Amino acid sequence: MDIFLQQLLNALSLGGTYALLALGLAVVFSIIGLINFAHGELMTAAGYVMAFALAAALPFPLAIALAVAAPVLLATAMERVAFRPVRGASGTTLLLTSFAVSAILRVLFQNFISARPVPVPMPSALSGVINLGPLHLGIIQSISIATTALMLIGLTLFLNRTVAGRAMRAASEDFAIVRLMGLRANGVVATAFAISGLLAGVAGLLWVAQRGSVDPLMGFLPVLKAFIAAIIGGLGSLTGAVAGGFLLGFIEVTLQAWLPEAWLPYRDAVAIMLVIAVLLFRPQGLLARKTVLKL
Amino acid sequence: MTLRKTLSLTALTLGLAAPALAEDLTIGLATAQTGGLAPYDQPSLAGFEMRVDEINAAGGIAGKFPIKLIAKDTRSDAAQTALVAQELVDAGVQIMITPCDADPSIAAGMITQGAGIPAFSFCATTPTLPLAVGDFMFGNYPADNVQAAMLAGHAIEAGYKTAYILTSPDSAYTLKLPQYFGQAFAAKGGTVLGEGTFAMGQQDFSAEVTKIAAMDPKPDVIMTAAYEPDFPAFVRQLRGAGVTTQVLGSDGIDSPTTFAMGDLVEGVVFSTAGFATEGSALAAFNAKYKEKTGEEPNTVYIANGYDLGTVIEVAVTKADSLDPAAIRDAIASLENVEGVTGAISYAGTMGMPLRSVSLVRIVGGNRELVTQGVPAPEEVPAP
Numbered sequence: 001m002d003i004f005l006q007q008l009l010n011a012l013s014l015g016g017t018y019a020l021l022a023l024g025l026a027v028v029f030s031i032i033g034l035i036n037f038a039h040g041e042l043m044t045a046a047g048y049v050m051a052f053a054l055a056a057a058l059p060f061p062l063a064i065a066l067a068v069a070a071p072v073l074l075a076t077a078m079e080r081v082a083f084r085p086v087r088g089a090s091g092t093t094l095l096l097t098s099f100a101v102s103a104i105l106r107v108l109f110q111n112f113i114s115a116r117p118v119p120v121p122m123p124s125a126l127s128g129v130i131n132l133g134p135l136h137l138g139i140i141q142s143i144s145i146a147t148t149a150l151m152l153i154g155l156t157l158f159l160n161r162t163v164a165g166r167a168m169r170a171a172s173e174d175f176a177i178v179r180l181m182g183l184r185a186n187g188v189v190a191t192a193f194a195i196s197g198l199l200a201g202v203a204g205l206l207w208v209a210q211r212g213s214v215d216p217l218m219g220f221l222p223v224l225k226a227f228i229a230a231i232i233g234g235l236g237s238l239t240g241a242v243a244g245g246f247l248l249g250f251i252e253v254t255l256q257a258w259l260p261e262a263w264l265p266y267r268d269a270v271a272i273m274l275v276i277a278v279l280l281f282r283p284q285g286l287l288a289r290k291t292v293l294k295l
Numbered sequence: 296m297t298l299r300k301t302l303s304l305t306a307l308t309l310g311l312a313a314p315a316l317a318e319d320l321t322i323g324l325a326t327a328q329t330g331g332l333a334p335y336d337q338p339s340l341a342g343f344e345m346r347v348d349e350i351n352a353a354g355g356i357a358g359k360f361p362i363k364l365i366a367k368d369t370r371s372d373a374a375q376t377a378l379v380a381q382e383l384v385d386a387g388v389q390i391m392i393t394p395c396d397a398d399p400s401i402a403a404g405m406i407t408q409g410a411g412i413p414a415f416s417f418c419a420t421t422p423t424l425p426l427a428v429g430d431f432m433f434g435n436y437p438a439d440n441v442q443a444a445m446l447a448g449h450a451i452e453a454g455y456k457t458a459y460i461l462t463s464p465d466s467a468y469t470l471k472l473p474q475y476f477g478q479a480f481a482a483k484g485g486t487v488l489g490e491g492t493f494a495m496g497q498q499d500f501s502a503e504v505t506k507i508a509a510m511d512p513k514p515d516v517i518m519t520a521a522y523e524p525d526f527p528a529f530v531r532q533l534r535g536a537g538v539t540t541q542v543l544g545s546d547g548i549d550s551p552t553t554f555a556m557g558d559l560v561e562g563v564v565f566s567t568a569g570f571a572t573e574g575s576a577l578a579a580f581n582a583k584y585k586e587k588t589g590e591e592p593n594t595v596y597i598a599n600g601y602d603l604g605t606v607i608e609v610a611v612t613k614a615d616s617l618d619p620a621a622i623r624d625a626i627a628s629l630e631n632v633e634g635v636t637g638a639i640s641y642a643g644t645m646g647m648p649l650r651s652v653s654l655v656r657i658v659g660g661n662r663e664l665v666t667q668g669v670p671a672p673e674e675v676p677a678p
Contacts, residue, residue, distance in 0.1 A: 115333035118552075140531070
């Protein structure tokens, strides 16, 4: 029983990070139909800023603030430079553009920063344990769960209570009508990218806190997981992305915990098979929008 | 045979085309300067180039064979490595250097083996690499089974009776090294209680760590060849689950990230290719490197690449010829070449060098030498 509860906490923490990442992808996809594969490089950027800020002996809160601000700026810059010129082009064009942006950023990191991982010395206070009876919860794990919850609440409030948020929700339903209403398309799209940058920054810090270093290729795997999570949840649906993230986290931890030893090397294959099973029954994903997808 | 003829013809044509005064030794570098292997190949190349510059400044190998390098990026891709290797063979190289991983090295080795050109992997550690390719393939780093034997010897000496090994089937290194450790540990009377697995790069060990925490009886020591980002994530989560069991690692964690982890890695022991004791050749090399580049060498791969330059220098001097087959025979007969990381021998091996392994303990964010040397051949598990 204890082990079950412990694994449940583990799943919650991993699923939360996936949820944040999937949400970042979904926010942009729901509006301009782009799966931004350069999302992972936004995480990497957050990690590098954190590493350099800590190396420059800046206070920890300031380092975090800078590390979260950097991907927001980078995401908006990305939108302005790379994605605005191809806005409205076919899904394939958008997808390839995002691959190109991702590859360029990775090579820039590799050649101008370092191919070797750069250490991010997190304060040792973060490596402690909270004991809840028989359960052990790492401080980073707890922060991860709490941050995910805060971000989700904050984003829900933003989307429901502010004009910009409502505009974004409306745009995800029907962008043309939103423009007819007199809202500036560029503003809405830029906001979407800024939010996805914020989500990537927070997820990036949580990711880096676990691994203690940042390297140029770090972003690839998490963005792949986020992509899978967004697909399970139903591309374009924000709640779906969150649900998909948590589901993927639960599937992975459950399989790792209870698959027979001999099967463990195939854990990812089994996980992907379960995802395919979900899609067989719900081809549009768990919580898909009713409209036809643009991809 | 025809291929060899074509090659010598190509070399001849090149020799005629270039206004070369002396006879150049052309070394082809099919190594990864971008992608996932760049963290290992880039520093290896930096060290290697430093040695080559020194040799050329002294008038070339044995004063008559200046070294010419042709470097091409393989982008850490095995297919691209084979392509690049073919281009370099066509360009007439006499020695090939391949990336720090067995898979691309085998891909390139298939081509150099066919062309009869000796090839070295910068720092691949898989002991079966030369066996998979042939007699023209050599390693340049202490092999996995040698590192494992040293670690097992240490574990027994430290009084550990039981061990748990954590492997990943995603690479030969992360899978086989802990298994070699298990074999060597069992051969010396230890017991392996279990083997856990992880997927590389996913950095979520929570489920695996929960299993370890629930083990009864607990192992005395946990051995893994996980490296960045997996190793830091594993140790963080292991300690986060309240498990204080001693952890043994391998050379993959010899990186600044590990040393930046503070209390989490206190007491961790790992194997690596060299330790700069005061007054040692490695310490002198590190000082020289710092003087030249202005930076502390942050990894032993730099010194390891530097030593490869010395190995080639000694081999070509011994062969006294630029004929690739003569160079191969000379490499295979090398004994106790004085490198900055210690003595290097190829004589009597199957292509992986016999060279010193250092065991290092992390104490207060610094290195402390546990032991260094070459394990007795009978203690090394068969590849």
